[in-house]
Amino acid sequence: MLELDLNAQRGSFHLQVKCRFDSDWTVIFGHSGAGKSTLLRLLAGLDRNGASNALQGRIALDESTLTDTANGVWLAPGRRRMALVSQHPSLFPHLNVEANVAYGLSAMERSTRAKRVTEMLELVDATELANRRPQDLSGGQAQRVALARALAPAPRLLLLDEPFSALDGTASDALVDRLQIWLRANNVQTVIATHDATDAFATAAEVALLREGQLAAFGPAEDVLEEERERIVGRLGPH
């Protein structure tokens, strides 16, 4: 369970969100500039108070407080048991795919680490890419490897920021189906930011609708995205 009560200023942009994500698969839906990526970065602990940025509020995952500005609590990203996969895969260019996935597993024994890497590559259907360098991968392949790298350290919460944008529809659907089963089996809560309403409908998710940094609606996809659904159906036409 993820609880957040955030009030953040990023330059001229103001983000204000207060809600609780109970579902194991939550979609943050909003158009470009609505604040989806900002919200995910705040959850991951990658954005803090700075010279031009102000953050107030609280983030708690299960029983642990990750951020609480009133009490000066801020847990480093690496200690939050969270993983973030963004549109840009950001793979380490000097490491091959296998080493990229193993990167966050330095505490594991060699054999356990190798087993974990194989499992992750199988999950994202990238076993045959194990020895390739990031520069030899297509956009979609790099995104799948980035997902495997994020899941390898067994996070409690997975944050996905339009991570399948480089995958074609069929490949993306197959990956999401496989991923959902694995995430449920491993008790990993997922928050995915997207501007594609079909992602929300296809995964029967709980949806948080963001508009200009404000939480406009929150609930089942059928209710929250009804207007968006009608717009898409209208554009598809009667046939």
Added chain:
Amino acid sequence: MTRALWSHLVKDLRIEWRSLDAIISMLFFSGLVVVLFSIAFDPRGAFSQQIAGGVLCVATMFASVSALNQAWAREIRHQVMDAQRMVPSPGAELLLAKVIVNFFFVTIVQIALAPFFVVFYNLRIVGQAWLLLLVLPLGTWALVSNGVFFAALSMSSRNRELLLSLILFPIFIPALLAMVQATTSIFTGDSDPTLWIKMLFGYDIIFTTVSLLLFDVVFHAE
């Protein structure tokens, strides 16, 4: 040595080995400083021994800045800083790996500069030459440990290259003074460099400890 530290170390060494960018630029720059000073001052005999230490230290300092400015450039260029921050390992390991790598690069440059000094400065060491094996590594460590730390601090700044010099040079002054005085003492044999070596040692311990302790704050700041 932890696996993460080793991984960072091997990565930076391997990347530098492929291109030799940092070492070549440092070699050219420091070589140029040494040659230009020798033309400007026409050093001979005792005068050569008095200025050689200063020239060596200043040449090393300016040359190092070109490498230190690139210390985090690859991570920024490939947008992997966020991925580094998300890894559950202390940022201090990353800092330490970068310091060791840059220390190694600068040491190579100093070794390569030695023949230049012999040729252009007709240098004859009167004091205990072996003490240079203490002074130069201690001074170099002071320079790179602060340099890598402040390069990380100025990472998000638009004028990061200028900012690094502006912050690093004033803070490095005590170590530079100790390094120059100790080297000159060794070259001339006029005085005992022990006090300056102790000062360098103390400076290294204090600044390295503070850098390691504060690095996580700098690393996770925007």
